[in-house]
Amino acid sequence: MAQAFSEKKGLTHLNSRGEAQMVDVSGKSATRRQAIAQGKIRMALSTLEAIEQGNAPKGDVITTAKLAGIMAAKQTAQLIPLCHPLPLHKIEVEIECDRHLPGYQIRATVGTKAETGVEMEALTAVSLAALTLYDMAKALDKTMMIEGIQVIEKTKDQGETSDK
Numbered sequence: 001m002a003q004a005f006s007e008k009k010g011l012t013h014l015n016s017r018g019e020a021q022m023v024d025v026s027g028k029s030a031t032r033r034q035a036i037a038q039g040k041i042r043m044a045l046s047t048l049e050a051i052e053q054g055n056a057p058k059g060d061v062i063t064t065a066k067l068a069g070i071m072a073a074k075q076t077a078q079l080i081p082l083c084h085p086l087p088l089h090k091i092e093v094e095i096e097c098d099r100h101l102p103g104y105q106i107r108a109t110v111g112t113k114a115e116t117g118v119e120m121e122a123l124t125a126v127s128l129a130a131l132t133l134y135d136m137a138k139a140l141d142k143t144m145m146i147e148g149i150q151v152i153e154k155t156k157d158q159g160e161t162s163d164k
Contacts, residue, residue, distance in 0.1 A: 020081070020082060021082070022082045022084070023082070023084075023116075025084065025115040025116045026115070028115035028116065029115065030113050030114050030115050031113065031114075031115075031156055031157050032111070032112075032113050032156070032157055033111065033112055033113070033114060033116075033117045033118055033154070033155065033156050033157075034090070034109065034110065034111040034112075034118065034153075034154065034155045035109075035110050035117055035118045035119040035121065035122040035151055035153065035154040035155075036107065036108070036109045036110075036122060036151070036152050036153040036154070037107070037108050037119070037122035037123045037125065037126045037149065037150060037151050037152065038105065038106060038107045038108075038126060038148070038149070038150060038152050039106045039126040039127070039130050039146065039147065039148050039149035039150070040098070040101060040103055040104065040105050040106060040130075040146075040147050040148050041101075041103045041104050041106070041130045041133050041134060041144055041145065041146050041147070042101045042102065042103040042144060042145045042147065043101075043102060043103045043137065043141050043143070043144040043145075044102070044140075044141045044143065044144075045099070045102045046140070046141075047102075047137050047140045047141035047144070048097065048099065048101075048102045048103060048104075050137075050140055051136075051137060052097060056136055056137055056140065057139045057140070058135075058136045058137075058139070059136075061132075061133060061136040061137060062095050062104075062133075064132055064136055065093075065095055065106075065129045065130075065132040065133045065136065066093045066094075066095060066129065068128045068129055068131070068132035069091075069093035069106070069108055069125035069126065069128050069129030069132070070091045070093055070125065071128070072124045072125055072127070072128030072129075073088060073091045073108065073110055073121040073122070073124055073125040074088060074091070075124075076120050076121045076124045079124065080120055080124070083120050084114075084115075084116050086112050086114045086116070086118060086121065087112055087113070087114060088110060088111070088112050088118065088121060089111050089112055089113060090109065090110060090111035090112075091108070091109075091110050091111075091121070091125060092108065092109045092110075093106070093107070093108045093125055093126075093129050094106070094107045094108075094109075095107075095129060095133070103144070104133060106126050106129050106130055106133075107126070108122045108123075108125035108126045108129070109122065110122040110125060117154055117156070118154075119151045119154055122151065123149060123150075123151060126149050127146075127149055130146040130149070131146070134146065
């Protein structure tokens, strides 16, 4: 019954007994793949202004958050069970001030040449960048909210849409 359920629903991380398994991607060709994820963190305007003026108690908030996102993407397979370790060729984390939130828009672009996609790496980068922004500014504002973390684009080879 578990096999029928997993095949019917496309649950590739379950074996015929319904147990967790790592998907075998060894039959796939390594292709160029890229994923872009985004998210945001809302905060009090006074917190945003303190960060922008370099007056946060823990130092350079934005640079630290970008580095955290990059480092997190590189560790994704160690953090998420059944996630394939991948050679990452590009990790870019952008953090932009958005006074209309108020807060920051976070975007991560991750690229590889591998047998499977890098959505989890992009999502992990955005998540940890947002968590680091929170950690670096929590002394100023404990009401910050992390929102909307999602994959907005994934490509395979020359822009073809990819399914993981």
